[in-house]
Amino acid sequence: MTASNESVIAALRQLVAYTKLEDGQSQSFRTRAYEKAIDAIAATSDPVGDLSMAELKRMDGIGDSTARKIVEFSSNGSIGKVDRLKQRFPPTMLDLMRIPGLGPKTVLLLQEELDVIDVEGLTEAIEKQQLRSLPGLGAKSEEKIANSISLLGIHSDETRTPIAEAMDVAKRVMAELDGVKGVLRIEYAGSLRRLSETIGDIDILVTAEAGSPIVDAFIGLPGVTAVLGSGGTKASVVMDDRIQVDLRVVPDAAFGAALMYFTGSKGHNIALRQRALDRGLTLNEYSLSEIDTGTIVASNTEADIYHRLNLRWITPEVREDTGEIAASGDGTLPDPMHVSDLRGDLHVHTDWSGDGRSTLREMLDAAVVRQLEYIAITDHAEDLAMNGLSRERMLEQRDEIHEIRCDYPSLALLHGAELNIGPDGSIDYDPEFLTLFDFGVASIHSHFGLPQNEQTDRLITAINNPAVTVVGHPSGRRIGTRPGVDFDADAVFGAAEETNTALEINSHLHRLDLAATLLRRAIETSGVMFAISTDAHHTSAYSNVQWGVAQARKGWVPKERVINTLDTDSFIEWIGKKRNS
């Protein structure tokens, strides 16, 4: 049993926390090196627990020492250095470090001076007013730390918020700030703008002539349950007792620089700032400027700043410091896809499905508004309990689609189905009935817990079925609530490529399936094609396509690898390659 990437990352996070205590500082070069290694592992789909020392060291940011620790963890289930540090620093001291405002220096001070090593001890010490006797701390610190203890739950690693929920909060905050006098521009930034799957804090950027009025309005917004800090240009609050929202206000002329700074990632920013220094420039959240003279050379737009650093604008989704800067510099970063590149939608439900909410005509009318050239209606097939369509109902729907077709001359209308992949890879209906469909998307809706070899066989069996043109939301994950099925990605990519079967990039923020790491792996190691689909159950869900396209960008997917960027004739030809083979 080898260690999963998640468990390796968790172990390295522990290593970081203990090393901060050992070093007595929050940002030693060692801890930064470990954190860089964590980022590298998070960005790869390689199972690092299976890699050799040499293979690990080939990864950017992993050197001899960290590679050895990963191998050690993979074989022993623990890292010796962590075990040793645990003797010196009880694990409860890590809980103290999670309290907002408490860093390694203060936590060490608490241990040395007051023998405080856990949250209970700290609470007692505060009640006895012992903290104010320590150097650098006073009555106000005591009060602040007491308040912070109540926020502990919001800052633990387990409470990252799924992107769909965080996006809702961000949109709400932005809508409310939009009405505040003096606000010029508002944008969300941070990991939300990078389309991370889960979000720690929501970052909101506002431009305005004066910061204070905006900050005041922000900390008074409905739903704000705690104010963590506020100054003239920035503030942090907790919304709905649940998620931290950070606001930053800058002058409008600094919008581009601020958006870059606030979008991150940290690693991307550090790399860019280094690149600036190499060119005699310095980059901060206000501008890119000359070191010698202070003259501003770019600040207004992100593109201006990238250009002055001899880079093409880099789409936010790929700013993870995983090679995007070098790729932008040498022109190998794919051109970012746009919603307008898509000509068709290949996964659309209607109210014929039990869970569909809009009628066929409503979905088609809205598709025309989207200026789509082709669409596949793919209601649930019969094996899906409650929501699936029987053969009789499918034939009725086929008739309706046939009748309605002439009302939509601009739209090539395909009658498809969302087929269910059974535990053995079989799908609904029978081969003869399946030939009645113009199109088939097959998805996993059950049996999520099978072992990897069975999931892999199951997917490949479905991929080999001539009725299956696209595999829908291939992993079946629901971000934050259900992990995807465990499958051998390379084997599935290979089978799909060989049979001209596309893999879906599902646009729902709850799904974003396939994951970006797998997309990037697929692009680099196979020729498999993708379909960006909305899986819309209502006309309003068509707008989710923006997230599917953003997910493709995050996975470095060029539009040449997406079948629904093809024009209608080329698309029909492409799907015919499998159906007619």
Add this chain to the structure above:
DNA sequence: GCCGTTTTCGGCCCGACTGTTTTCAGTCG
């Protein structure tokens, strides 16, 4: 601890806010 068109040592991004300081240390992003 990592890394290398100033390579095997000597560097390593930048600024806001807070509380405790009379000029700065700690924390955070």
